[in-house]
Amino acid sequence: MRHAAAALRRSLLLPVAALAATVPVAEAQAQASGQDIRLNRTIETLDRGEATFGIFNGDFSLANARSLANSGLDFVLIDMEHGPWSSETLQAFLLGMTDKASIVRNGHLQMAVTPIVRVPQNGREMLDFIVKQALDMGAFGIMFPFINNRDEAIHAVASMRYPRPRGSDIAEPHGWRGRSPGVATWFWGISGGEYFQRADVWPLNPRGELLAAIQIETPQAVENIEEIITVPGVGAIFIGPLDLATQMGYGDNTGHPDVEAAIQTVLASCLAHNIPCGLTTGAGNVEQRISQGFRFVTVGGAGGITPGTAEALSRGMSAAGRR
Helix, strand or coil: CHHHHHHHHHHHHHHHHHHHHHHHHHHHHHHHHHHHCCCCHHHHHHHCCCCEEEEEECCCCHHHHHHHHCCCCCEEEEECCCCCCCHHHHHHHHHHCCCHHHHHHHCCCCCCCEEEEECCCCCCCCCHHHHHHHHHCCCCEEEECCCCCHHHHHHHHHHHCCCCCCCCCCCCCCCCCCCCCCCHHHHHCCCHHHHHHHCCEECCCCCCCEEEEEEECCHHHHHCHHHHHCCCCCCEEEECHHHHHHHCCCCCCCCCHHHHHHHHHHHHHHHHHCCCEECECCCCCHHHHHHHCCCEEECCCCCCCCHHHHHHHHHHHHHCCCC
């Protein structure tokens, strides 16, 4: 009888042990699968050499967040330069962009539209806490207005980075972002350890999920473009034509030949260094700008997805060979 009971126990325990043995394997496979999928679709698209399209957004309502999440855009630039900085508003907006049905349908955590925050400070102001808070809310990139020189660009990139482990060959610029990423890990859907590895700037870190976008908006920045664009970790350059024209003394005449010459100077540097170059566009010129080599363009302003935005997006996608 004792032998029969022991045999019964073994027969019951063996399936349990086999199941337990498969759990770590399944978890490892799931983690590997998750790590194969980029969370930042804009970086994924740029990494393929393709053009990307977005809008500036100043409407932080949940209804607009939900609308933008399914808009067909590649990215949304959440504009907190020209509106009040509020980490609580940003957090609510980011959560509003979370599309659980899309996650279930696609079987991965990648957002269809990448949220990038334009912070309020100019390059010379260096308010690192705003960058940290935006990233801690879960943003996948930061746009820095009015970067004029190499030192400001280095500081911008450094403010987005965690210090890399000792011996890393991509340790510079040394990161100054403090640990404890707030709700970012929950928003991204990954562990704290994985977030530390992936929350780094692309293309300096080829697996980085954060985009550092540097705005060129002054004659000084145009003059210094070579030293700015070669800062390790700069992921994109974005020209602000209205501020550039104003700083050059031409008011709102963004079409002045001198302004266009400055734009072309910046574009040429971007193309030479294979750094995506961005600019504001519309339905009337998006095809021209894509043909010139711009790959990080906006197709609308704070009004959300208007008929004009939809037309510009459609024309741009077609010009870029993505439709």
